[in-house]
Amino acid sequence: MSERFAVRPRTRRTSSRANDIAFGTIAHILLIIWSLIVVLPLLWTLLSSFKTTREIFRSPFALPGNLNFDNYARAWNTANIGTYFFNTIIIVGFALVIVMILGAMCSYVLARFTFPGARLLYYLLLAGNTFPVFLAIVPLFFTLQQLGLLNTRPGLIITYVAFALPFTVFFLYAFFRTLPYEISEAASIDGAGMWQTFFLVMLPMARPGIASIAIFNFLGLWNQYLIPVAINTRPENYVLSQGLAAYSVQMGYQVDYGALFASVVITVAPVLVVYIIFQRQLQGSVSQGTMK
Numbered sequence: 174m175s176e177r178f179a180v181r182p183r184t185r186r187t188s189s190r191a192n193d194i195a196f197g198t199i200a201h202i203l204l205i206i207w208s209l210i211v212v213l214p215l216l217w218t219l220l221s222s223f224k225t226t227r228e229i230f231r232s233p234f235a236l237p238g239n240l241n242f243d244n245y246a247r248a249w250n251t252a253n254i255g256t257y258f259f260n261t262i263i264i265v266g267f268a269l270v271i272v273m274i275l276g277a278m279c280s281y282v283l284a285r286f287t288f289p290g291a292r293l294l295y296y297l298l299l300a301g302n303t304f305p306v307f308l309a310i311v312p313l314f315f316t317l318q319q320l321g322l323l324n325t326r327p328g329l330i331i332t333y334v335a336f337a338l339p340f341t342v343f344f345l346y347a348f349f350r351t352l353p354y355e356i357s358e359a360a361s362i363d364g365a366g367m368w369q370t371f372f373l374v375m376l377p378m379a380r381p382g383i384a385s386i387a388i389f390n391f392l393g394l395w396n397q398y399l400i401p402v403a404i405n406t407r408p409e410n411y412v413l414s415q416g417l418a419a420y421s422v423q424m425g426y427q428v429d430y431g432a433l434f435a436s437v438v439i440t441v442a443p444v445l446v447v448y449i450i451f452q453r454q455l456q457g458s459v460s461q462g463t464m465k
Contacts (some may be wrong), residue, residue, distance in 0.1 A: 177373045180359055187257055198465050199372055201209050204442070214427070215441070215445075217234070218235060218437055218438060218441075219438055221431070221434040222240065222245070222431065222434040222435040222437070223432070224238075224244075224444060225241060225244075225431050226428070226429060226430045227335070228430065228432075233373075236285045236442060241431065243431075244429075244434070245430045245435045245438075246430040247343075247429065247431075247432040247435070248420075248433075248435040248436040249439070252416070252420040252436055253411075253416060253420075254413070254417075254420075254436050254439055256404060256441075257411050257413045257416030257417075258408070258412060258413055259414070260326070260411060260413075261395065261412045261413045264326055264329050264330055264333065265391065265395055265412075266335070268334050269328050269387065269390055269394060270335050271330070272282045272333070273383065273386070273390070274339065275334065275341075275420075276337075276341030276342050276345055277379070277383065277464050278371070279298070279338070279342045279344055280344075280345035280346040281345075281349050281376075282340070282347075283295050284346050284349035285345075285375075298338070298342045298343065299339065299343060300388070301338070301339030302339045302343060303399075305401055306336065310403045313400075313403070317332070323404060324407040324410060326410055328404060328405075329400070329401060329404065329412075335399070337393065337394065340389075340404050341354060341386050344385070344386045344389075345386060346381065348382035348385060349375065349379055349382075350381065352375060356371050356374060356375075356378070357374065369380040384451070388447065388448070388451055392448070395413075395443065397414065398414040398415070398418075398453060402415060402418075413439075413440045417436050417437065417440055418438075420433070
């Protein structure tokens with residue numbers, strides 16, 4: 174009887190270890206498959222950007238005969254990708270700075286102060302995350318038209334800020350709620366005002382959340398397409414997503430696929446660079462926020 178009971182724990186441990194190994198193997202296989210699905214199209218696009226149109230049709234999956242940078246020159250100059258790139262940097266840069274400042278202030282006030290209507294404001298901001306963008310296109314168009322901001326960079330910047338602000342407040346609200354009240358009280362005892370306490374004490378402590386939401390907002394605003402198409406129809410103010418679509422349409426049946434692939438690489442490269450540089454900081458920021 175004693176021997177029979179002595180074997181059971183070992184069998185249970187062996188079965189649990191086998192299940193863990195099987196689960197880990199399946200998870201790694203799925204991750205490898207998913208990585209190939211994501212990486213191979215990007216790699217193919219990069220290789221095709223160095224080929225001529227004839228090489229792409231003759232051998233689409235072969236390596237390029239030589240590194241043909243003329244495609245990038247034509248895309249940058251002939252297709253005006255350089256102008257669209259500059260517009261995107263200006264619009265996304267200003268919108269990102271404004272939404273981060275306003276989002277941090279709003280989330281700090283809602284999380285740290287009690288006043289009538291605070292919960293209502295917070296829930297209204299949360300409701301903004303559930304509102305589909307395409308439902309606001311028509312009223313947004315007429316609103317910007319009446320304000321004289323239609324087809325302008327300031328109008329697009331304000332729209333970007335308005336649509337990114339609810340998620341920014343929702344994300345940073347949890348970070349400011351977890352910060353200890355003793356630190357802010359100690360700062361006020363030392364003579365710091367509200368602005369000094371926020372910018373010099375509380376904001377640096379919420380740096381993990383600031384870094385995370387800044388990266389998320391950058392990725393979302395850089396890849397935005399529906400909003401610019403609806404309210405930014407002037408070609409000189411096109412962003413990269415609009416310019417790339419317009420370039421592919423203008424070429425008609427005589428498509429310069431080499432320059433088109435080069436334009437795609439120019440559009441995608443900043444997003445990949447930002448993610449590769451800040452991926453560790455992003456993972457660390459999210460893990461710190463969840464541990465709090």
